[in-house]
Amino acid sequence: MLRTSHALALAIALAAAVGCASTPAPPKEAAEARERPAADLIEATNQPAPIGKLLADIDASIRAWNNLLLSARTQEDRRKARMLEDNLTRVVHKRRDEIIQQLESGPLNNRAIAASALGFTRDAEAQSPLLAALDDAYPEVVANALLGLMLLGRSDTPLEPICKLMQSSPEESVRRNAFQCAGSLVEVGARSDCILAAARQGLTDSEPGVRSQSLLLLATLVDVESLPTLIDRLYDEVPLVAAAAARSVAYVGAESPPSKGTAARALTRAYEEGKGAMRGHYRRALIELAGVDRGVEPEDWAKWANRLP
Secondary structure (H helix, E strand, O other): OOOOOHHHHHHHHHHHHHOOOOOOOOHHHHHHHHHHHHHHHHHHHHOOOOHHHHHHHHHHHHHHHHHHHHHOOOHHHHHHHHHHHHHHHHHHHHOHHHHHHHHHHOOHHHHHHHHHHHHHHOOHHHHHHHHHHOOOOOHHHHHHHHHHHHHHOOOOOOOHHHHHHHHHOOOHHHHHHHHHHHHHHHHOOOOOOOHHHHHHHHHHOOOHHHHHHHHHHHHHOOOHHHHHHHHHHHHOOOHHHHHHHHHHHHHHHHHOHHHHHHHHHHHHHHHHHOOOOHHHHHHHHHHHHHOOOOOOOHHHHHHHHHHOO
16 A cells, blocks of 8 residues: 555644654653643543643644654554544544534634544544635644544545645645645545646645655556656655655556556666665665565666566
8 A cells, every 4th residue: 555544644744744843751751741641631521621721632632642653663652542542532522513613713723723633533524614724814724624634534525625725825834734635535535636637736846745745646546647757756856755756656557557667667777876775765666566575686676677568
């Protein structure tokens, strides 16, 4: 599967939205910090908290959940992330109507938190207010509404307003989240005539995060016509983009048999010419495309690629 899980995709988007991380806390303090939001949410379930405090607790819990997903190394870490997500879902669902009201008419900070929180409801009733929030005057609300729609993950989500943000939002965080949201929704079956043109436009975006999400989206769409441009991005100066291009070229080649040889030879050339950590990305993409590991020697990959039509 090309894309990461929706939960991890949201975690990555949230990490980017938060910005530069602060100095990591010692292990004991970090563990205690992860436990506090869960305890606060449980307390909010047992006795209704004022909406301001509830949203502050939800915000802390979303950040703790995000950090757990990004740093999870063990089954226990993943179990804690699932428990925290379950707590979020339970609390947000229980007070969904109040949170919707805050999204629609609350102060800015409350609207921004409510926008991402509503995605945890998994409720169809959250879709309409989240779509309306895409027209909010403040980019932080719009960016979080896109995350909410992504986590909600409904295949009947209309993509047209998301395409518009992909193509014309002046805010990098909004464009990036729009591409990531569109990719997740397309993966679960959402479709629109606008999506292909918007995805292709992202390939030339000035922001690396947008270019990388554009590559992954075009691969999800198996856009064979864009394969030459995807191949060009194997040499993007930003490693994040080049790595996304490698995954995308491999995926299109695997999903479109007539394109397999072209994809294999392009990845082989990139592997031969690559340096440093990027060689590992190219090799993993080749393994994914071939379905077998042909070793570390570029010559062995070249022999295989040149035999393909």
